[in-house]
Amino acid sequence: MRELDLTAELQRQLGVCNACRYCEGFCATFSAAQLRAPVTSADVTYLANLCHDCRMCYDACMFVPPHEFAINIPAAMSSARARTYEQYAVPHAFANAVRAPIAGAVLGVAISLAVLLLAVALISGPQVLWTPLRGPGAFYRVLPYGLLVAAALGLAIYGIVCVAAGAARFARDIGRGERFVTPRSLGVALRQALALTYLKGGGVGCYDVTRHSGRRRTFHALVFWGVVADLASTTSAAIAQDFLHVLPPYPLLSIPVLLGTSGGIALALGAAGLLAVKRAGDARPTDGRMLALDYAFLGLLEAVALSGLALLVFRSTAAMGSLLAFHLACVAGAFVTAPYGKFVHFVYRSIALVVNAHEQGS
């Protein structure tokens, strides 16, 4: 749907919602929409990212197609979210990647892998890919430590700068010039984001495979805390190495491996669960573009998690070098595509939650 059409369409649909209000108990979106009626294009961006896609309102609405009112809020909202990711992509030249997320993810991993393999071949020699390497510093015999750190930092800084630039523009557009960041609004939003409050559907969960269940919220929590545990694992490994001067690989019962393993398992289960729920779920309250973004991002996360776990299991074998290269390629692919895919959803959604906490509180 074109931008103007989507705004006009949501103006129409939310006009019906505003006259009905039966869905207010599911989430924050409908009360927020009442405060912004009639909605502008920026309001649509705000509301679409405040929407957590629990889809309970689709299940509960007596006006969904084929009713002539043709109300389908989750589909319109997910379409508007896909538009957001494109609109606020930095640099804008890469916004096209949002349109072809699966190809983008595959390409991201493939190019990263090619660059890595080339680097390995040139620097360490190709034989490290099939030779068993053991003992402290084994990973760095595949790729030198300095190079790994430089690449990781470079990608991370690139991702953070691009996402932050997009987020700043997004916040300015949806905030209507108000100073919505206060200790109170931040506190409320943080609590709601961490608790995934709006995936609770007012207490019944999300509408997905069966009528509704807590599955989405559970899997989402697994993904989130899995990623957090993996980041903590990396941080603890850096501390072990740079401050305690203990080189990896670490023993199974060390903090980095315990965190990384539990995080990896949580991430693998959560991403697989979300993929399954999305595949089996009712497709009507969804936008095809958003579904592709979901699949691309979840597929990448699954690849990162599984390749990481495989690396742990086979780190003493001849496959270690190849697995390390593949795992790093998946991580690099996730980083380079992050600003142009579903990854950004938590940034926009968190900002929308802060704006909403401010508007509901004032």
Place this chain on the structure above:
Amino acid sequence: MNGRSSPDVDVAVCGGGNAALCAAISARRAGASVVLLERAPAYMRGGNTRHTRDIRFAHAEPNAAATGTYSEEELFADLLRVTGGETDEPLARLTVRDSTELAGWMAEQGVRWQKPLTGTLHLSRTNGFFLGGGKALVNTYFDTALRLGVRVVYDATVRALAGEESRIREVVYADPTGEHRLAGAAFVVAAGGFEADVDWLREYWGEAASRFTIRGTPYNTGVALKAMYDAGARRAGDPRGLHCVAVDARAPRFDGGIVTRIDAIPFGIAVNAAGERFYDEGEDLWPKRYAIWGKLIAEQAGQIAYAVFDSKTAGRFIPSAFPALRADTLKELAALLGLDGAALVRTVAAFNAAVRPRGAIDLGALDGNGTDGLTPPKSNWAQRIDAPPYFGYALRPGVTFTYLGVGVDLAARVLRDGDEPFENLFAAGECMAGNILTRGYLAGFGLTIGTVFGRIAGTGAAAHARA
């Protein structure tokens, strides 16, 4: 499909809305095998329950569903007030008493409660709002019924209830695969009113009925009600009785639900097709004013009226699905509405000249801002219509439900033309509510009657079947 010795099912329930589902669940929980015949296809299941959002019940203390206290006496008094005292007192007392159990029972079936919706705070003490509204309620009840083992047949139109004298033997119904006869030990009819059968409405309302908007499901054509009459059930309730509100003339012919209601009339004036006022727009507060305008419009030529107001009051009432028509002059607004411009200008001028302000406009009270020497008067909230842009809605009578039904006893058994009840035919919901809510409107009370009598009918039918 054999004789009386071995029915196909213990309890056959005709209908698929709140009362039918409560009956099916109660019968199944009492151990009976249950088939539920729903007239609508699956996506339209649930009758007019789809459009509901809250249920009224007495409660001695605050609970998960409602705040404060609401005594049985107070609920009964509210019922007497809206019906002018005309109610079947034993049935009404039973409804009020059993209503105290409903919040807990509904929660046991999986229903969740939510805070009162924006703009409904006045109901938070007397009514419980279920999460997601009526279709969510219907979904929950269907899920529960299916999980318990109730067999549901969609697209099933009841043709007849066949039997001998006071005993029904089978229900004849048609679905897309053909005509079927389902023999049962007991039967519950909970299939709503007949408001979607325009020909039937025409019997009492003449040609006017073809210009009514039906706010609910197009499947409430009263086929099961007719089947009960054909089997010898006694009529109860006013056949001409309709609950009717003012709705936007652009509303769909059927199923526009709550979102097409227009509450703009008290904020300005209402005129008929001749551009003339016809009733005191400032007579009473919500919800009484809300409940009378449908009928008033039904009595106007062409069953149409127009609400006209100006920018002073725009946006101050409950919004509706379609935006108001808007123009910079009254003449232009009249053209948009299809009214004679000169007539509208004349009416507004006469109204403006008669307005006698007595203080600030207070829409929450009868504020005494009336008119002098105007016929009909506007008793409250009168203020000059002189601040462009001007706004207007064309209005139609929107039928919510009908009051005609069958007589029942305290066990929800349907009464025959004599006074004896059928042995094994029970009724619940809209098709017997007219015994209790004989006229008027009490928000959320239709669901109360449906839930109370659905449970009684289901339990009674199961007991009869298994005796």
